[in-house]
Amino acid sequence: MGTPTDIVIAATALAACIVLGGGIYETVVVDPRWPRRPGIIQERNGGIVRRRFWIPAHAAFEVLLVASLILSFGDAPVRNAVLVALVSHAVMRIWSFLDFIPKALEFERTDPADVDVQAAVAWTRRSRWRLPLDAIACVALLTALALA
Template sequence: MEKIAVNRNVEMHLSLSRADLWLFICLSTYFIMNGAQLWETVIMTPAWTAAPPASLVFFQAPYGLDFKVFWIVVHSCHEVIFLLALVFNWKIRARRLPLLILFVVHVAIRVWTLAYFVPTIIEFQHLPFSNAIDPELVVKAAQWRHLNYLRVGLFFIVNLLFIPVFSLQSTQQ
């Protein structure tokens, strides 16, 4: 019996360590993603949204920027890590609901991203370059930019809310 108890305690300790580790990896990955979002939001977005279609030169071939693959890889990796953090923390009752809420909010922001931001930026990327400035496109680009500030802010808030989850009781109940 003692041997089983010792093994169970070791197993429980390893499980808690994995829970904390995956939570830390998820938080760290989120910070890396937030850094890339911040860079894009502060540097790139104001430039391409300034005066379309003239400012859309960033997207034009043959040297146009296309962050699609980068964001697909970053978000996919982060979401797998997020799911692993959720799985490894599931038995920790104090963490389960906060992590589940953060995941649902994260997924809602991603759905918004895929429903509005992705198709809209793809539409901008496919517009032919022109030295002219189209007032309707300027308004549409400004709306995208302002909503993007909100979206990136929400991603930052979700990420920062991971920090207090670490302080929640890390015992399985």
């Protein structure tokens, strides 16, 4: 089976991959379409409710990430890989909280006819740059798992 540390790191790597998968889905499926059809991201207009995925996915990942760091702290190579994931994820989350989330909420609240399509397209283009940060976290955690 594995030690509890191995299991927690494996769960953390899985959660990181789920977050990356969600980001890829939004980038490939949702983001190319919603700027011209904002109703698809607006719950009141029958659109998707992104927070139903993102809040639990990030909460689970972040709790597991902290647990992985605590459990691996005595093993420098594993700890360092987990720290790389933590830093990458922290950069992505800070950037999201300062830029992406407030603008996303604004797009979700704005009447579809009043959404600035150019601003929405610019948002989706900038949002793609969060994927490499998620990918770094995934690779770092898979590395930590291999080292554990």
